[in-house]
Amino acid sequence: MRRFLSFNDFFKEYFNGKTVKLSLDGGFTCPNRDGTLSKRGCIFCTDKGSGEFAGNRCESISEQIDSQKDFLLKKWKAQNFIAYFQNFTNTYGDLNSIKSIYDEVIKRDDIKGISIATRCDCLDKEVLKYLKELSEEKLLWLELGMQTTNEKTIKLINRGYSHKVFDEKVNELKENNILFLIHAIFGLPYENKTDYIDTINYIKNIYPFGVKFHNLYICKNTDIYNMYRKENFDLMTREDYIETIIYAISNMPKNTVIHRITGDPDKRSLFEPKWCADKLSVISEIDKELKNRNFDVKTKEDIKEAIDYWL
Ligand code: SF4
Numbered sequence: 472m473r474r475f476l477s478f479n480d481f482f483k484e485y486f487n488g489k490t491v492k493l494s495l496d497g498g499f500t501c502p503n504r505d506g507t508l509s510k511r512g513c514i515f516c517t518d519k520g521s522g523e524f525a526g527n528r529c530e531s532i533s534e535q536i537d538s539q540k541d542f543l544l545k546k547w548k549a550q551n552f553i554a555y556f557q558n559f560t561n562t563y564g565d566l567n568s569i570k571s572i573y574d575e576v577i578k579r580d581d582i583k584g585i586s587i588a589t590r591c592d593c594l595d596k597e598v599l600k601y602l603k604e605l606s607e608e609k610l611l612w613l614e615l616g617m618q619t620t621n622e623k624t625i626k627l628i629n630r631g632y633s634h635k636v637f638d639e640k641v642n643e644l645k646e647n648n649i650l651f652l653i654h655a656i657f658g659l660p661y662e663n664k665t666d667y668i669d670t671i672n673y674i675k676n677i678y679p680f681g682v683k684f685h686n687l688y689i690c691k692n693t694d695i696y697n698m699y700r701k702e703n704f705d706l707m708t709r710e711d712y713i714e715t716i717i718y719a720i721s722n723m724p725k726n727t728v729i730h731r732i733t734g735d736p737d738k739r740s741l742f743e744p745k746w747c748a749d750k751l752s753v754i755s756e757i758d759k760e761l762k763n764r765n766f767d768v769k770t771k772e773d774i775k776e777a778i779d780y781w782l
Pocket of ligand 1 (some may be wrong): 501504511513515519526558559561590
């Protein structure tokens with residue numbers, strides 16, 4: 472048991488066994504990459520659409536599920552699987568193509584839930600109606616990249632829509648009882664502690680089902696790599712990141728599930744900061760600090776309370 476409400480502890484209790492995500496490639500693109508909004512993408516986005524470890528898009532979804540399950544059954548002895556559509560924008564395109572992907576997953580009994588990464592400007596009424604129907608059949612949540620609440624940074628990183636759009640959409644999701652997770656990045660160019668606190672406070676007030684945090688890292692095949700080489704802006708130190716993440720954990724709503732507390736860059740393309748290549752050591756340092764600062768270990772009762780709250 473961790474000293475925060477972790478993905479592992481939450482789903483182990485809910486599904487009564489180890490639960491893992493299968494990273495699938497639904498063959499989507501993104502309006503911020505295909506030229507609809509821009510061809511650059513968010514400046515940190517890689518050519519894999521920010522999903523370095525997703526399956527092979529040349530295979531059908533069922534083939535990807537089968538091959539990843541094989542691998543993870545051996546590695547983790549996992550009993551429960553979540554279909555995770557991570558890369559690009561997984562609700563972008565015409566409704567029939569979107570349906571053809573998720574209808575294939577929903578009918579599989581071996582898949583306990585679906586996690587769909589997308590953008591808040593790619594969730595129109597029709598898509599929301601469809602997702603709501605799916606969520607009544609199977610556990611489903613959306614993963615929404617917010618990254619920051621600072622409008623100046625949002626423009627700088629070329630997100631392609633404002634925080635106002637994000638805020639309106641998450642409120643609509645709440646009204647529709649569609650679960651969502653918010654993704655935030657600390658250490659974006661020219662941001663400081665005040666920005667991180669604003670982002671954390673926003674998440675706290677929204678009270679999402681889940682959150683994912685990581686620090687900004689620079690991969691070689693991205694726009695931000697060129698920007699960093701030119702402007703040499705400050706990157707977050709390991710110590711500052713650990714302080715910020717502890718502040719974030721201590722400010723999360725009681726029942727919000729913390730899915731991630733570090734990034735997971737592809738080591739072959741990571742440029743800076745080098746410290747985040749060693750994910751396990753960062754996690755262990757965060758755990759050590761939480762213990763030193765007397766954060767309570769989450770009990771089974773805490774986890775059950777969160778499960779009752781959401782599911
Ligand atoms: S929204 Fe996602 S896929 Fe699209 S450009 Fe940004 S990071 Fe890349």
